[in-house]
Structure formats: structure tokens, C-alpha cells
Amino acid sequence: MASLDSANETPDVPGARRNASSSLRRALSILKYLAEDDGHPHGTSLTDLATGLQMSKSTVLRLVGPLREERLVDQDPESGHYRLGPQNALLGQLYLERLDIRRTASPLLHQLAQDVREAVHLVSFDPPEIVYIDKVESPQAVRMHSRVGGRQPAYCTATGKAFLAHATDDVLDKVVLAGMPARTPATITSAEQLHAELARIRERGYAVDDVENELDIRCVAAPAFDHSGAVVTAVSISGPASRVTHDRVAEIGRQVVETSRTLTDRLGGIAPAPR
Known part of the structure; x- marks a missing residue:
């Protein structure tokens, strides 16, 4: 005779697993909808x-129940509207605290250097400087004489200008006043x-x-970019002007933008709309 616990377990059969997976995806879609619903800042009605x-209202009610129990979703007692619960903030904070930018970026940097x-x-x-926090050497004989921990002025470096293109006026003023x-x-x-x-940088x-x-x-x-839309780091490709020619800049620009966008995604970041 089966125990009470084992009798209540979901059978380990393909159909049951598919149903559980489908329910999970739909429950997660509720969280994503509430996060992205700018049209209802005070919560969304059923x-x-x-x-x-x-979905049907009955399906939403069934799926939202466990989310409310875990405080991933809250319901306003007066309006009955649903909104994200405080547990999301805790999970987000834990994610950010444990995020290692260098480790996250490393495979992307190595692939870019290889390409x-x-x-x-x-x-x-x-400000007013940039600091190298990681480097992947060129496989070619003539290399850059830079080192991790080294500093360079922001106003005349590509990475510095990538930061400054999205910086506030007070940061720009600090860089300019530094000379x-x-x-x-x-x-x-x-x-x-x-x-x-x-x-021009913001445009391209x-x-x-x-x-x-x-x-x-x-x-x-x-x-x-990070989760707030601020520039958290920058990726650069550097080399002798005889190899990184004007003719190659547009294609190299496309590749470094693609890498930075992937890094933004992996950091949970949000890139601002082009200006």
C-alpha cells in the first residue's frame, strides 16, 4: 500500500512532466506580464x-495562487489588482550580489579575440579614467602593451567614450575639467x-x-548595460592601425556591439533605445 506522500506525488511519466512544464511556463508568463505591463502601474486586473x-480567468487564478503564497505576486486588497510581490526584489538583489562580470564576460571575450x-x-x-579589468591577448606577434589594472583617460579612448556617451552631465563635466x-x-x-x-557614438x-x-x-x-540601463562595463577591440584599418572599423564595430549585447543579456541588463 502506497504511503500518503507517495500517493500525492506527480507520476514520473512523460505526460505528467509535460503538464507540469506547461503550467510552470504559464505561471512564469504571469510574472513577465506583470513586470512588463507599463499600462497598469497600480496593478493589473484579473x-x-x-x-x-x-488564458481563462480560472486558469490565471489557479496559476497565480502559488505565486501569491511565495510573495512573487501580491494582490491589492481593495482593487483586487495583481502586481509583482517583494520576493522578486530579494531574488534580484541576490542575483546582482553574486554576479561576477569578469567571469560572465570571459568566454565572450575569448570568442571575440579569436574571431x-x-x-x-x-x-x-x-571618472575621469577607465580601468582595464580583463584582457585577452591577440594571437598575432605584434600586441598591445596594456595590462589589467592599468588606467587611461576616458576622453580619448574608445571604451571611455562608450561610457561617456551614456553618462550624466556631471560626469562629463568632471572628465572635461580634468583636462x-x-x-x-x-x-x-x-x-x-x-x-x-x-x-555619433549613441547613433551608431x-x-x-x-x-x-x-x-x-x-x-x-x-x-x-546593467538592470537599470546604466553602462556597467565596456568591451573593446584594439590593435595596430595597420591591421585595424578604417575599412575594418564598421565590421569590427558590428562584432563588438554583438558581444556587448550578449553580455548585457547575461548580466540581466537593459540597453536603452537608440538616440
């Missing part, structure tokens, strides 16, 4: 939820030129250091 998800055959950097921002001396004949040295360059999605920081070195970079 009718709107059922209509939006193309482009140039040095790839992962960079953080400490913009010419490091090469191509360096941007005025606030007006810098603002115009940052507008990537930044270029066109031999502005070091002689004979050209770099292309793109930002990766």
Missing part, C-alpha cells in the same frame, strides 16, 4: 491579465568636439579611438 495572456584576432579588453569606469590634452595629433581636445563625437552604437590615445593604435568599443 480580466486584463487573462486577456493579455490569452577578430586582435586584443580584447573589458573595462570599468572610474583634455592632446596625446596624439588626432586627439579630441575640446568639450564641443567631444559632445559631437558622443552623439559603438565608439572609436581613431589613433587618439596612442600612436598607431586604433580601438573600437561598445558598452554593456
Whole structure:
């Protein structure tokens, strides 16, 4: 005779597993709908939820019950509207606390370096400078003389400009006030030129250091974003100008943007709409 516990277990058969999987997916769709429903900032009614998800009201009620028990969904006692519960904030905070950007980015950086055959950097921002936090060397004989932990000015580097293109006015002011001396004949040295360059970066999605920081070195970079839509890191491809030629910049830009977008997704980030 089966015990009470074993009698209540879901049979381990393909049909039961499919049904459980289907229910889980539909329950998760409720969470996603509530998270994305900008049209109802004070919560969503049962009718709107059922209509939006193309489910019956009875199905929504059945699925939302366990979500309410775990405080993933809350219901307003007066209006009866549903909204995300506080447990989502806890899960999100735990995810962010345990997130390791370098570890998450590492396989993407190695793949990018292999595809482009140039040095790839992962960079953080400490205004008015950028800091290299990871590097994958180029497989070619002539390499970049950069190191993890090294710093460079933001205004004349591709990664720095990738950050600045999405920075607030006070951060931009801090960078400009720190000074913009010419490091090469191509360096941007005025606030007006810098603002115009940052507008171009926002439009095309990537930044270029066109031999502005070091002689004979050209770099292309793109930002990766966090859950708030802020730039959390930037990825760059760097190499001798004789290899990273003007003709290659657009294609390299496409590749670094693709890598940064994938990194944004893996970080749970949200890229802002193009401006």
C-alpha cells in the first residue's frame, strides 16, 4: 500500500512532466506580464491579465495562487489588482550580489579575440579614467602593451567614450575639467568636439579611438548595460592601425556591439533605445 506522500506525488511519466512544464511556463508568463505591463502601474486586473495572456480567468487564478503564497505576486486588497510581490526584489538583489562580470564576460571575450584576432579588453569606469579589468591577448606577434589594472583617460579612448556617451552631465563635466590634452595629433581636445563625437557614438552604437590615445593604435568599443540601463562595463577591440584599418572599423564595430549585447543579456541588463 502506497504511503500518503507517495500517493500525492506527480507520476514520473512523460505526460505528467509535460503538464507540469506547461503550467510552470504559464505561471512564469504571469510574472513577465506583470513586470512588463507599463499600462497598469497600480496593478493589473484579473480580466486584463487573462486577456493579455490569452488564458481563462480560472486558469490565471489557479496559476497565480502559488505565486501569491511565495510573495512573487501580491494582490491589492481593495482593487483586487495583481502586481509583482517583494520576493522578486530579494531574488534580484541576490542575483546582482553574486554576479561576477569578469567571469560572465570571459568566454565572450575569448570568442571575440579569436574571431577578430586582435586584443580584447573589458573595462570599468572610474571618472575621469577607465580601468582595464580583463584582457585577452591577440594571437598575432605584434600586441598591445596594456595590462589589467592599468588606467587611461576616458576622453580619448574608445571604451571611455562608450561610457561617456551614456553618462550624466556631471560626469562629463568632471572628465572635461580634468583636462583634455592632446596625446596624439588626432586627439579630441575640446568639450564641443567631444559632445559631437558622443552623439555619433549613441547613433551608431559603438565608439572609436581613431589613433587618439596612442600612436598607431586604433580601438573600437561598445558598452554593456546593467538592470537599470546604466553602462556597467565596456568591451573593446584594439590593435595596430595597420591591421585595424578604417575599412575594418564598421565590421569590427558590428562584432563588438554583438558581444556587448550578449553580455548585457547575461548580466540581466537593459540597453536603452537608440538616440
